[in-house]
Amino acid sequence: MADAALDALIDSLRCLPGVGQKSAQRMAYHLLQHDRPSALRLAQALETAVSEVKHCARCYTFSHEPVCEVCLDEARERQLLCVVESPADQAALERTGSYRGLYFVLMGRISPLDGIGPRDIGMSALLERASDGVVQEVILATNFHAEGEATAHVLSEQLRARGLKVTRLARGVPVGSELEYVDLGTIAHAFMDRR
Amino acid sequence: MADAALDALIDSLRCLPGVGQKSAQRMAYHLLQHDRPSALRLAQALETAVSEVKHCARCYTFSHEPVCEVCLDEARERQLLCVVESPADQAALERTGSYRGLYFVLMGRISPLDGIGPRDIGMSALLERASDGVVQEVILATNFHAEGEATAHVLSEQLRARGLKVTRLARGVPVGSELEYVDLGTIAHAFMDRR
Ligand SMILES: [Zn+2]
Ligand SMILES: [Zn+2]
Numbered sequence: 500m501a502d503a504a505l506d507a508l509i510d511s512l513r514c515l516p517g518v519g520q521k522s523a524q525r526m527a528y529h530l531l532q533h534d535r536p537s538a539l540r541l542a543q544a545l546e547t548a549v550s551e552v553k554h555c556a557r558c559y560t561f562s563h564e565p566v567c568e569v570c571l572d573e574a575r576e577r578q579l580l581c582v583v584e585s586p587a588d589q590a591a592l593e594r595t596g597s598y599r600g601l602y603f604v605l606m607g608r609i610s611p612l613d614g615i616g617p618r619d620i621g622m623s624a625l626l627e628r629a630s631d632g633v634v635q636e637v638i639l640a641t642n643f644h645a646e647g648e649a650t651a652h653v654l655s656e657q658l659r660a661r662g663l664k665v666t667r668l669a670r671g672v673p674v675g676s677e678l679e680y681v682d683l684g685t686i687a688h689a690f691m692d693r694r
Numbered sequence: 695m696a697d698a699a700l701d702a703l704i705d706s707l708r709c710l711p712g713v714g715q716k717s718a719q720r721m722a723y724h725l726l727q728h729d730r731p732s733a734l735r736l737a738q739a740l741e742t743a744v745s746e747v748k749h750c751a752r753c754y755t756f757s758h759e760p761v762c763e764v765c766l767d768e769a770r771e772r773q774l775l776c777v778v779e780s781p782a783d784q785a786a787l788e789r790t791g792s793y794r795g796l797y798f799v800l801m802g803r804i805s806p807l808d809g810i811g812p813r814d815i816g817m818s819a820l821l822e823r824a825s826d827g828v829v830q831e832v833i834l835a836t837n838f839h840a841e842g843e844a845t846a847h848v849l850s851e852q853l854r855a856r857g858l859k860v861t862r863l864a865r866g867v868p869v870g871s872e873l874e875y876v877d878l879g880t881i882a883h884a885f886m887d888r889r
Contacts, residue, residue, distance in 0.1 A: 504758065525712075531744070541706040548726060561726060
């Protein structure tokens with residue numbers, strides 16, 4: 500029971516969001532008791548993902564290739580740039596099928612309490628990206644809670660200072676919620692009503 | 695976003711108990727966005743645990759060595775054998791400090807609905823272990839829900855047929871609960887009142 504390898508596994512599983520000591524122990528026991536092949540498959544998948552999943556040079560989302568499929572898609576409206584916090588939010592927007600422009604993924608949001616400022620998210624890269632002369636409108640689709648709103652506020656000021664039109668997803672999205680958990684219809688409506 | 699390595703990681707994370715598609719996606723994004731070193735550490739811990747964590751030849755619990763520390767402990771009362779479903783349950787009993795005998799870990803329980811019968815858990819190994827001539831009493835400490843009770847019932851009949859004294863943890867343990875989540879005092883009491 501006092502096994503170093505088992506303890507190390509339990510400890511490592513706690514790096515997963517939402518997994519505490521008790522869940523980590525349950526996961527470790529489950530894998531070792533019932534599903535060692537899956538444990539090895541997960542180990543391999545983690546290593547492969549870490550080595551192969553990179554960031555798109557243009558929009559910064561996860562990508563296998565130097566530039567992602569969305570950024571390369573000629574059918575996209577290149578004058579529209581939608582700013583999201585994460586690839587999960589981008590995926591949620593894509594699933595609605597209601598947006599045909601391009602994206603920029605911040606990979607975070609401003610959070611003064613956690614010491615995350617504008618420099619810790621991709622703000623300067625966004626300002627450069629949005630100033631390419633093709634983008635005419637930046638749609639801020641950060642989440643609708645305090646940190647997402649603060650992020651949108653800061654980005655909005657900076658983008659407007661550079662002469663860009665800035666809009667925000669309409670508040671059809673329930674306040675306080677995370678985009679990736681919102682139903683598709685609400686998001687589609689919020690795209691239409693952007694202000 | 696349609697990245698094979700990312701999809702494989704999300705899929706692999708679903709092997710963890712309690713992790714569905716949504717949580718798996720959140721975990722994968724979190725690791726790749728914010729914590730790649732932890733992802734690699736987890737991969738390594740999984741591989742090490744799978745290769746190094748084996749089963750004790752006597753009690754079948756997880757063990758680095760061929761025979762675990764508890765089984766080798768000369769201070770343990772060798773005439774008492776406590777049967778548990780999992781190493782987690784064994785750990786819960788050990789934490790009470792109220793039991794000084796040996797253990798046998800079934801690594802499962804009888805569950806007709808899942809097609810798990812007496813042969814799929816360590817019953818024949820238990821019968822052999824309990825018939826060593828030293829064990830005088832087998833304490834059944836399977837969980838107190840339907841499947842655990844059914845398991846205890848089947849084991850009890852087989853062990854009694856071999857002339858062994860069989861007891862069950864007293865029902866001080868709340869019915870319907872999992873041992874590993876029960877408070878220590880209740881378990882200690884249940885050991886004393888075993889019947
Ligand atoms: Zn891109
Ligand atoms: Zn042992």
